[in-house]
Amino acid sequence: xxxxxxxxxxxxxxxxxxxxxxxxxxxxxxxxxxxxxxxxxxxxxxxxxxxxxxxxxxxxxxxxxxxxxxxxxxxxxxxxxxxxxxxxxxxxxxxxxxxxxxxxxxxxxxxxxxxxxxxxxxxxxxxxxxxxxxxxxxxxxxxxxxxxxxxxxxxxxxxxxxxxxxxxxxxxxxxxxxxxxxxxxxxxxxxxxxxxxxxxxxxxxxxxxxxxxxxxxxxxxxx
Amino acid sequence: xxxxxxxxxxxxxxxxxxxxxxxxxxxxxxxxxxxxxxxxxxxxxxxxxxxxxxxxxxxxxxxxxxxxxxxxxxxxxxxxxxxxxxxxxxxxxxxxxxxxxxxxxxxxxxxxxxxxxxxxxxxxxxxxxxxxxxxxxxxxxxxxxxxxxxxxxxxxxxxxxxxxxxxxxxxxxxxxxxxxxxxxxxxxxxxxxxxxxxxxxxxxxxxxxxxxx
Numbered sequence: 471x472x473x474x475x476x477x478x479x480x481x482x483x484x485x486x487x488x489x490x491x492x493x494x495x496x497x498x499x500x501x502x503x504x505x506x507x508x509x510x511x512x513x514x515x516x517x518x519x520x521x522x523x524x525x526x527x528x529x530x531x532x533x534x535x536x537x538x539x540x541x542x543x544x545x546x547x548x549x550x551x552x553x554x555x556x557x558x559x560x561x562x563x564x565x566x567x568x569x570x571x572x573x574x575x576x577x578x579x580x581x582x583x584x585x586x587x588x589x590x591x592x593x594x595x596x597x598x599x600x601x602x603x604x605x606x607x608x609x610x611x612x613x614x615x616x617x618x619x620x621x622x623x624x625x626x627x628x629x630x631x632x633x634x635x636x637x638x639x640x641x642x643x644x645x646x647x648x649x650x651x652x653x654x655x656x657x658x659x660x661x662x663x664x665x666x667x668x669x670x671x672x673x674x675x676x677x678x679x680x681x682x683x684x685x686x687x688x689x690x691x692x693x
Numbered sequence: 694x695x696x697x698x699x700x701x702x703x704x705x706x707x708x709x710x711x712x713x714x715x716x717x718x719x720x721x722x723x724x725x726x727x728x729x730x731x732x733x734x735x736x737x738x739x740x741x742x743x744x745x746x747x748x749x750x751x752x753x754x755x756x757x758x759x760x761x762x763x764x765x766x767x768x769x770x771x772x773x774x775x776x777x778x779x780x781x782x783x784x785x786x787x788x789x790x791x792x793x794x795x796x797x798x799x800x801x802x803x804x805x806x807x808x809x810x811x812x813x814x815x816x817x818x819x820x821x822x823x824x825x826x827x828x829x830x831x832x833x834x835x836x837x838x839x840x841x842x843x844x845x846x847x848x849x850x851x852x853x854x855x856x857x858x859x860x861x862x863x864x865x866x867x868x869x870x871x872x873x874x875x876x877x878x879x880x881x882x883x884x885x886x887x888x889x890x891x892x893x894x895x896x897x898x899x900x901x902x903x904x905x906x
Contacts, residue, residue: 473799480796484782485790492825552778557744559780560797561769582730692765 474566481562481570486577488547496578499526500585503536511593518595525594527652530646532603534613534639537579539616541550542634544571545625549649554625554691564691565684568618570684575621576614583610601656601665609649615679616641622690645679648672694888697722697847697878698743703752704902705738712738714902720880722846725873727889728882730899736882737777739899740849743880744774752879757846770798773840774848779832783825787811787835788823794839802842810838814864829856837865847878854885862888 489496511530514521548554557567573650583606591598620638624630652668698720705713714736720726730736741747742754743767745761753763756768781790791807811817814834819827824835833856842847853865860893869892872879883889890896 477797484785484793487789488782488784551778551783552780553782555741555778556780557797558746558776559744559769559772560794561766561799562797563766585749624804688741 474563477566478570478573481567482573482577484573485544485574489547489574489578491511495540496581499536499539501583503532503582503586504541506532506535506588507589507593516692521594522596522657524589525596526650526657528594529586529590530609530623530649532654533579533582536582536586537575537613537617538635538638540578540582541575541614541621541638542624542631544575544618544621545656546621546630549625558692563644565687567691568622568683569685571622572618575618576610579610579614579615596657599656605649605652605656605669605672608669608676609645609653612645612649612672612676612679613643615643615676615683616645619679619686619690621685622687637670645672645675697719697724698754698756700754701752703734703742703754705742705747705750706750711744711750712869713749713899713900715902718897720878720903722878723873723876725869725879725893726881727886727893727896728880728899729884729886729896730882731887734899735902736899737851740774740776740851740880740882743847743849744772745769746774751869760839771845772849773845775836775840775848775850775853777851779836781824784823786821786823787816787827787838788820790835791842797841798843800843810841811835813841814838815860819856830858830861834861834864837868841868845877846877848872848880850879850881850883852883853881854883854888866892894899 485638507528510532514524519615543552548557587598590596598637620634620641622631624637627633647672652665652672655665655668696719696810698714698718700718703713703716703718704711712733715740728736728739738747742749744758745765748762757771759767763770782793785793788804788807788811791810795802795807808817808820811820816831817832819831824832825837828873854862857865869879873892879893881889881893
């Protein structure tokens with residue numbers, strides 16, 4: 471294994487172990503996601519047809535809001551006790567640090583999805599499918615990439631935790647639109663075959679965000 | 694390469710205040726140097742510049758004959774910094790902290806090596822205890838154990854003595870003695886003049902952003 475991948479795996483497994491030992495963040499994020507879904511459901515419960523129609527948008531919004539809780543912590547914990555500098559002085563490749571964090575966030579968001587999906591299916595009466603799974607993976611990858619990028623950008627700022635959603639949410643708009651649209655089409659069984667075009671758009675977003683983030687990782691992390 | 698560090702007209706500004714100004718410094722390979730100076734005199738800033746964690750605002754410098762702007766990763770691979778912050782992960786154990794540091798350095802060490810390092814620092818009994826539960830002195834010894842990973846040429850220490858008890862100071866003194874014997878270059882920034890002076894060839898004092906011998 472090259473040093474780059476060894477460093478990426480080291481960061482990923484370190485974050486995984488820390489999250490496993492201190493499960494409070496995971497539990498609070500899952501609980502927050504659950505509460506959001508329930509609140510949306512109560513607010514729209516008067517009209518089940520409307521609920522089904524709104525389900526994709528509400529699901530992605532829930533996911534975006536709930537995952538912000540974990541994303542802001544991603545690089546913030548490296549700022550404490552000089553750990554960020556400690557990693558740099560150990561000779562970590564900034565891109566490996568970024569990729570390790572990104573994979574950790576992707577894992578976290580996937581776990582959140584696995585928890586919320588069955589609930590969503592029951593509350594909003596939707597059917598789960600493999601195509602829906604693909605959409606969720608692609609949407610989560612974009613969310614994790616942008617989230618990790620802005621988490622690194624704001625971690626060194628004094629009011630970083632407040633700035634993160636302000637910077638992140640506007641950038642997520644195209645991703646949100648594409649994710650909601652393709653989810654909507656998948657749930658409606660895509661009678662006119664439009665989902666492929668939206669899926670391609672989602673893939674393009676993911677590639678642009680991922681390449682852009684990796685290219686700027688050195689400036690972002692080791693500036 | 695006789696000089697391991699060469700700094701010319703180095704200056705560093707934070708907002709409007711210059712912490713270092715027109716500073717020249719040359720350190721030879723294998724030299725052991727004490728860096729004294731009042732609080733805020735720029736000792737930590739200088740060490741961070743040498744560790745390539747900060748860039749100087751003015752001037753130019755070389756470490757190991759390399760340009761820090763272009764060969765940051767080479768320089769970082771060949772030096773160690775003991776900073777003010779412990780840079781440890783509280784929910785991981787000493788063994789896990791060492792494993793992480795070694796993997797990032799690309800060192801293929803097994804647990805026996807880590808245990809021997811912890812034994813050398815007399816903290817082996819704490820190897821499986823989360824760092825958050827350990828005393829400050831034990832944490833400091835673990836930070837010293839991290840310095841022993843690999844084979845650095847240059848070791849920078851910023852206030853190494855606080856939090857160390859008598860036995861900790863003796864261990865550090867022994868380590869410094871070994872490093873000097875192995876021909877490593879040391880820079881120790883400290884307020885503890887009496888302890889530091891025992892281990893160095895040369896004393897430098899930082900005052901008004903400049904160095905005087």
